[in-house]
Amino acid sequence: MAEVKRQVPLEFEKPLSVLAQQIDNLEAQLQEQPDLEPELRHLKEQYTSLRKSLYSNLRPIDRLAIARHPERPYTRDYFERWDSQWIELHGDRHGTDDSAMVGGLLDLGNDLKVIAVGTQKGRNIKEKQSCNFGMPQPEGYAKALRLFKHAEKFGLPIVTLIDTPGAYPGLAAEEHNQAQAIAINLLELSGLTVPVVAVVTGEGGSGGALAIGVANRILMLEHSVYSVISPEGCASILWRSADKVSDAAQSMKITAREILELGVIDGIITEPLGGAHKDPEATAKAAKAAIVSQLSELVKLSGSEVRHDRQHKFRSMGKWRDQ
């Protein structure tokens, strides 16, 4: 039970953590009172079944909470687990190295050497501040673009990991043309002749996420979310109320399964019960396997086929009626 206590329980996990507490208390008393054992066994059974039912009936807002969990594995955690020898590359070549965007050279095995790029949130306060809580500045997008061009030059496939609340909204960001930084990435990504696979690992926040997400294949982790605006933003604009976040999350269809049904993404990577943070090792392994399987198909295509495949994918997105 110790693993549950160590982690911060989310709002909907509270009944579970209360039960875990009781089990811990009983276990502590067990040595003095061996007759408590049947009760303990009963509680443990209850715990397991509650856990199962809780995680199989998650509302969109609960998934949002898991996607934003402070212990959820971040981009660097994946990179290190995929290739402990990975080589990080820095800087946009115009005076800035945005820590919210990390990238480098990774060897995924199976003869797959890739350029990997992703947004990074930062674990402790200091890291979070230097990463702007995972919100890249225009310079961060320029850094990503520079790495994409590197990949194009050397014919390396690209893997991107998306986990960001969005592009940073700030004075300097606007002055340095945040919008154009995103737009140019969309334009250039769509014209690349090397395969691109994007994985939404946590929050996929609007244009700031899409700026590294124009890929041949888009995958999402089971509890990750991807949306056009944060549910908080949507609630405050459409409902004019901060407590309608759950309704907004429900209406916008932000979860992996709903987005798969809309035909926007190509697959879902299953997470351990309770979320990626319960077992980062297994999550990283599953994500890598999914990426490798997609890439090994894509590398068989020619450069122009790869580009056409990507442009066609986005060209066919959207629903309307002609009458």
Added chain:
Amino acid sequence: MDLKDWFAKRRERRERENLEVKQLLPTEDYCALWKRCFQCRELLYTRDLRSNLQVCPHCQYHFCIGAPDRIEQLCDPGTFEEIDAEMRSSDPLEFIDTESYRKRQVAAEKKSGVVEAIMTGTCKMNGHLTALGVMDFAFFGGSMGSVVGEKVARLVERAIELSCPLIIISSSGGARMQEGILSLMQLAKTSSALKSYYETGNLYISILSEPTFGGVTASFAMLGDIIIAEPGARVGFAGRRVIEQTIRQKLPADFQTAEYLLKHGQVDMVIHRNELKDMLTKLFEFHQKKNSDKDKTLVPSSSLSSSKKAGGK
């Protein structure tokens, strides 16, 4: 009885007597005779304002204008041929907030007089064949959903097919929330279409008008070969309020205005609405391809360049 009441009475009398009201605006049931300038607070006579291209004659404030008005201002009379005029959103998420998206669509159509947030088509501008897209802020805040994305993509493809210049006039609050993730994907769709257009070597001019924000600036609006902004237009990625809440400091008064953007190197020029059409014509003529065998111009000023072409070939 003040002046306003007098006009209201006169309008009532006319309606009673079934008299025809002159200068009926296309989007309104009746003709609003006076409009107050948002900037200098001057009362303006609607007919004067219209003939001055919806620019305040006193302070040069540029009013936000609808797509049909803009088309009338820019295109040679009768040359605009609309494409996909009847394309409407199909409400893919069956979205409901305080009211259903479908109901809101019907209300927006009635309010704005257009069926979607963009009108696209081909036209002649001082004789130059042009693919033109004009956004209308009155329809859902000019937001981009599946329909806007698809119409822009088709417009770009038409421009590729005709090998002609492309102009998109933006006025938008961003991506349309009611279509969720599909709206976001339109950013990629429009940018991807422009990537193919870029390679044809034709000119794309993006015109930013009051206001242009969010997903539209983060895609086609900021990808113009040449970007023109209208005076005073507010353009940016994040809204002023969001930025103030994030950085907790006061922003400069002219933050995100066209002039501010010009100062920070984000647009090529800020052009008065009166001079817009002339500037566009100049830009077309300057960028006309020398090896093009199709003569797309009818105006005499281009005869020089076409004779050069003939000599070169």
